[in-house]
Amino acid sequence: MSTARARRHRRSREAALTVTVLFAAKPESWADYAAPLRAAFAEEGLDAALVTEAAPETVDYIVYAPSSGLEDFHPFTRLKAVLNLWAGVEDVVGNPTLTVPLARMVDDAGLTQGMVEWVTGHVLRHHLGMDRHILGQDGVWRRGAPPLATERRVTILGLGALGAACGQALARLGFPVTGWSRSPKRIEGIDARSGADGLAAALARADILVLLLPLTTETENLVDAARLAELPEGAVLINPGRGALIDDTALLAALDAGHLAHATLDVFRTEPLPPEHPFWAHPKVTVTPHIASETRPASAARVIAANIRRAEAGAPLHHLVDRARGY
Template sequence: MTNILFAAGPELWADYETPLRRALDATGLDYTLGCDAAPETVDYIVYAPGSKLQDFAPYTRLKAVMNLWAGVEKITGNPTLTAPLTRMVDDEGLTQGMVEYVTGHVLRHHLGMDAHIVNPEHAWEPNVPPLSRERPVTVLGLGALGQACAGMLAHLGFPVTGWSRTEKQVERVTCFHGDDGLSRALADAQIVVLLLPDTPATRNLLDADRLARLPWGAVIVNPGRGPLIDDDALLAALDAGQIAHATLDTFRTEPLPADHPFWAHPKVTVTPHIASETRVDSAARVIAANIRRGEDGEPLLHLVDRDAGY
């Protein structure tokens, strides 16, 4: 009997119980699933960052913790967690949602749609945008989500450059990596999309110096993590005109405090962390399939590298 503890909170249990049972039944596993179990009997924990479960030491039989979100920065440093940790990567709903958000906002900025949507003076200014092939876009972060978004933008004709911490190869995308590669990736980017995890190595990645390296009037789209950008440096770059606009979906503090300058800044669009959510049905299938792999003695998919932080 494989014992699975759902420790992602009661509000999510109502959504996940039926899809998880359906997905687990399809694997043929003999299992128990619930929100309460004696720690020493638990084999797998389905987890979310806001869980009240923080001490994993009593879970002496634990084979893996399976995070429902892609972000794991709130759990990777937990010293009591010594079992393998996986994160949500292959949820097709999460990926599709991110591709749609990124593509929509890149096209919005590329086409200059804001000026047409909000035009109180009824100004007739036919500023024709360039074609996509004349608008370089850089995607920072070439994990599963970054690769999917970069691929879609390349399909639409944008010259796409990608940057990652380690070397990657992505079809139709010019790829750079490392510190030197980051400077090259930013040099021509008229639109920058951030899809990196929050780690010590990525915090404040876009600081005043790197923002200044972007072409004058560049646009930033950040559906990745709030700490990737130095907030004060971004506000200064917006005020100076170095950055023409920033569409931000993630923030250092969420919900974004009502008095934060981003809310009132005319060159900032705030979206409430909606770029992509884990979809229950597809996420349940990913979790069930990974538990099945664990029980069959196969390597778990989407293992988190604790040192790298993702």
């Protein structure tokens, strides 16, 4: 019997666990998530009533996106946990009515793979100077090959699951990768730094800087004029993390002054990015519409179902948010 069949057989002999799970996200997301969640619940042996509406006092778990509009958790008197559909929790972590455990979306294989592909693609774009040839189809024979990856230093700010995965992927391509996080970490293939001195050192060696930090009170505007000045002349900034990590005015000034060569931005303080925002027309800025990665229903459903199963079995939830740290 295969491992998967044996697991299903074992679970079929266990008592089914009956829970009510409220799906609280934009209505259009329901069509994408309903079937994958039900399939994942069945695989985990959960007899779960998955609903989009329910009397609050009957709900055990909430699968949640801040875009749902749900803000008051007080009425959910039986609530055991909220499972965020997104990796970022800045829009809900400070909600005073949310007192039950909050888990964020981590270890979603689809989310991680999507981010690795986007970051690797844009790092290679700038490393290889693709724009010079793609946009310069004007009959001019432009000589000069780019340096090898071993000669282009990449720094990643944020060494969580996404940052670590992106850093290791780039290291496998030969890039010298420096990473920075608030707390010390050891990650194979990455020169991991922490603390104020570590941040300065990481910035100083960033020919290409990638931002994958969570947004907290400590990281908001982290990349300001002073820290942009610590980057090497001609550096490139890539931000698929959170828009408010960057001081927009300082970034534009650094680009206009020629200190930075380019900024590729996927996230912004206001989304969609207003048409009048100067990023759109700036020749040294590439705007992408928050597409670096997203939660994939099939893989995310498995993460959520496994976490609920753990909770129902009395085990601690995975990927719990530390309220004090904000992620």
